[in-house]
Amino acid sequence: MEFPVIESSRLFLTDLKPNDDVSVFRLFSDDSVIEYYDLAAFTRVEQAQELIQFFQSRFEAKSGIRWAIRSKDSGDLIGTCGFNSWSAKMQNAVIGYDLIPSSWGNGYAMEAVRMIVLAAFEGQLPCSHIHRIQADTVPGNDASEALLGKLGFKEEGLRRDAGYWKGQFHNLKCFSLLRPEFKA
Numbered sequence: 001m002e003f004p005v006i007e008s009s010r011l012f013l014t015d016l017k018p019n020d021d022v023s024v025f026r027l028f029s030d031d032s033v034i035e036y037y038d039l040a041a042f043t044r045v046e047q048a049q050e051l052i053q054f055f056q057s058r059f060e061a062k063s064g065i066r067w068a069i070r071s072k073d074s075g076d077l078i079g080t081c082g083f084n085s086w087s088a089k090m091q092n093a094v095i096g097y098d099l100i101p102s103s104w105g106n107g108y109a110m111e112a113v114r115m116i117v118l119a120a121f122e123g124q125l126p127c128s129h130i131h132r133i134q135a136d137t138v139p140g141n142d143a144s145e146a147l148l149g150k151l152g153f154k155e156e157g158l159r160r161d162a163g164y165w166k167g168q169f170h171n172l173k174c175f176s177l178l179r180p181e182f183k184a
Contacts (some may be wrong), residue, residue, distance in 0.1 A: 001126055003059065006067070006115045013067035013112060015059070016052045016080070020068055023077035024048035032101050036138040038165040055082075062088075062126055069099065069112045078103040081112045083120065083127070091131040093120060097144075110147055117151065121179045131179050136172040138163075145173070153177045 006013040016024065025048035027033055029041050042048060058064040066082035079099035086093035095116070099109050120130040135153060137144045145155075153175040161169035 001060075001062075004065075004119065004125060006119060007072075008111050008115055010072055011108060011111055011115075012070040012072060013081070013115060014070060016055055016066065016068045016077075018049065018052060020052060020077050021045050021048045024052060024080075027077070027079065027098060027100055030101060033098055036141040036144070037098070038163060040166060055080075059126075065125065065127075066096075067112070067116065069108065071103075071108075078108060079112070081109070081116055083116070083125075083133075086120075086125075086127040086130065088128050091129060092134065093127065093130050093132075094134045094136070096135075104143070110150060113147065114151060117177065117182060121182055129179075133177045135175045135177075136163075137175065138170050139173055145175075148175045148177075151177065152181050152183060154181075 003015040022045060025042050025045045028039070028048065028051070029043065031041055034041050055066040064083050064085050066080050068077045069079040069081055070076065071078050079097065081097035083093040084096045095113065097109055097113055117133060119125055120133060123129040135148050154177070156174040156176055159172045159174055162172040163170040
């Protein structure tokens with residue numbers, strides 16, 4: 001199964017390569033990037049290598065997909081995005097994304113997420129057609145909620161203490177987008 005590469009005017013979305021380990025480490029060792037994330041800041045490059053392998057194994061198992069977001073101008077990895085899980089049977093997926101702070105505010109996350117949502121709804125991914133995409137945010141992650149709102153995601157409600165990481169429970173706001181609602 002070939003990894004789907006997606007391209008826009010400013011971005012390439014590709015698979016994560018073993019030599020992306022330093023860039024992935026930089027991304028996930030930044031406290032501002034992982035503030036709302038369900039993992040602690042990386043302290044060793046080996047953690048990035050393990051994460052890249054995990055993303056690859058999930059793709060090979062057809063249970064999820066994660067792209068590297070690369071700037072067309074520089075070729076640099078500026079973030080990641082993808083579907084943390086998907087179910088061909090249920091035709092649904094759970095989305096996630098992150099970006100290095102120096103790239104915040106430029107519309108890159110919106111551009112990348114729009115492309116993968118479109119690919120999922122048009123059946124261009126190994127999971128076949130997706131009908132529903134879910135996103136969970138931690139209350140206070142206003143930038144992520146704004147991005148989801150601009151793409152047409154609807155807030156479904158608050159799931160109290162639905163997540164546990166960094167030694168504490170977290171409320172999660174649930175958002176969803178259905179294929180008939182999406183406007184490319």
